[in-house]
């Protein structure tokens with residue numbers, strides 16, 4: 001029993017955080033927002049050079065063969081930096097699913113090389129993210145997960161998040177590579193992890209703002225109301241993190257209870273991020289209500305991911321079935337059931 | 338990260354479980370806030386000690402088992418699973434004990450720790466004063482040096498267990514000229530010493546769970562002072578760290594409450610408000626989250642880390658989840674919630690638990706104070 005991350009994991013996470021802080025700046029987000037495609041080959045290239053697409057690709061296909069625990073740590077960094085490229089979907093969701101399915105060596109190698117992008121389509125979402133530009137698509141038909149090549153353009157849907165690229169779903173097709181549920185669980189887990197990173201970013205922005213904005217002759221961060229709003233948000237964020245890590249370990253091991261823990265993670269992370277977004281805008285005053293202040297990029301991503309890959313009702317229903325329904329052993333001694 | 342218990346840990350769990358099954362009283366004890374219940378709980382402490390379960394993390398030399406924090410968590414899980422009584426010596430074993438171990442002399446360790454682990458001496462904490470609550474540095478009770486003794490004069494209040502306990506530990510001003518955090522010392526005293534008067538205070542539930550203490554020239558030997566004269570504040574802060582940090586409330590307590598709440602919900606399902614279902618799930622989720630976090634903190638400490646201002650996050654989280662879970666139960670019970678005894682005459686534990694949960698956000702540093710600490714020390718906001 002050991003609930004710590006390793007030094008290697010901490011180092012990798014910090015490395016990704018530092019890299020993204022240097023290149024994936026708010027200025028870049030604004031430049032992407034002003035562009036037509038909202039995507040950048042240069043950014044993708046940089047992420048590829050960092051080796052990020054191959055993190056969960058097996059070593060035999062030139063990846064790093066890391067685990068879902070590593071994936072959630074990295075996903076949080078993608079959230080923190082507001083990364084818009086479809087790295088999480090391809091590298092942190094599709095890659096481990098394909099590796100588990102087996103027989104996808106060529107595609108996995110292409111993912112590791114940054115040459116393949118996999119779009120994820122599931123009936124729980126009324127959209128598919130980044131279908132344009134995807135070389136492959138995972139979709140669901142009758143509970144089966146199908147893999148197909150993808151090309152061509154699709155109908156763009158309009159998201160409040162200016163950097164999300166959503167498309168209408170397409171007819172599911174392809175070869176079977178797993179079950180619908182595994183896609184949902186992996187994607188919901190990675191969304192949760194992104195959400196806590198997004199929440200951390202909003203916390204940092206709000207805290208900085210509170211230190212620098214003065215009213216009544218003093219920084220607004222010296223007012224107890226502001227302090228307590230922020231402290232309340234920190235509690236929610238920090239207590240979501242171990243839930244996500246615990247869910248990652250359960251899913252990595254294919255534990256029977258994994259989906260309950262993923263649902264718990266999704267709810268905890270979405271609640272924390274959503275609460276943080278309201279605290280952050282309140283801390284910024286009218287500034288927070290503008291398009292000019294960076295905050296909105298993260299706030300809107302938080303709204304989007306909170307309900308993507310299963311909204312609150314969806315995930316509560318799974319917990320309900322397990323906890324109130326009685327399938328999951330609960331109580332002292334069952335922390336890791 | 339490895340979230341699997343080792344075979345040794347599983348064996349340990351089995352050992353605790355077997356002992357608890359054989360020894361936990363079949364009938365619930367009377368509340369420890371009342372004199373008869375207090376003595377029942379002291380008996381239970383002694384029973385625990387007879388099985389060498391007084392404080393499993395302590396070194397064997399002081400009546401412990403020298404076990405690690407994960408084993409402590411397992412012990413606590415089995416303890417609450419078995420429905421064992423509350424620990425009447427909580428303040429001793431979880432607060433004073435670690436403080437004596439960190440700051441005490443060998444002589445003090447031998448004198449105080451072993452009787453504590455054996456349940457022979459029950460301890461009360463005496464920090465608060467009528468005008469020093471959240472603002473603990475406003476303490477005015479004095480301990481004036483007179484040869485090899487201190488002479489204590491003043492008043493303490495809200496001292497849990499002090500209505501019936503044997504000894505107390507408190508902060509006193511040893512430098513009468515000093516102000517605020519300076520000039521305080523951490524002193525242990527016999528509650529039966531001449532000059533100590535206890536006035537039990539009835540708590541919300543009606544029983545005298547804490548007491549006011551009046552000191553009228555109470556003579557206490559100098560060797561009862563922990564750490565140096567005037568260093569009391571830092572010692573107390575370390576104690577407060579233990580209290581908020583890890584040990585004051587083990588997750589098993591809340592997991593047990595969440596489990597009972599789920600059962601209660603199933604019984605009342607047909608006539609619950611729509612929101613109740615979600616609140617019950619939230620109670621389970623929060624108890625689990627608190628457990629994961631505690632395992633994470635325990636693992637971190639075992640790997641050589643320590644817990645700082647993060648302790649304030651814990652204190653807010655457990656006290657608020659506890660209050661919410663019990664409030665939910667009160668609402669599930671509906672019009673029965675106000676009855677002190679439910680069907681069959683058993684005490685309405687949800688009501689008792691709800692009443693107690695209301696104190697969680699107040700004691701051990703109120704949650705407002707914790708939020709100040711988080712904002713100032715973790716986020717670096719200006720004072």
Ligand SMILES: Cc1cc2nc3c(=O)[nH]c(=O)nc-3n(C[C@H](O)[C@H](O)[C@H](O)COP(=O)(O)OP(=O)(O)OC[C@H]3O[C@@H](n4cnc5c(N)ncnc54)[C@H](O)[C@@H]3O)c2cc1C
Nearest residue numbers: 462463464465470471495496497696699700701702703705
């Ligand atoms: C069940 C129970 C058991 C206890 N056991 C013990 C014990 O064994 N030993 C012991 O020494 N003490 C004990 N206490 C006392 C406890 O430590 C104090 O109640 C606590 O420190 C708060 O002090 P106070 O009650 O004087 O409230 P006050 O300090 O008067 O606070 C009243 C309200 O004002 C708020 N407030 C105060 N200062 C600030 C601030 N700076 N910013 C924002 N809000 C503020 C508080 O948060 C609270 O909501 C116990 C209390 C309870 C309820």
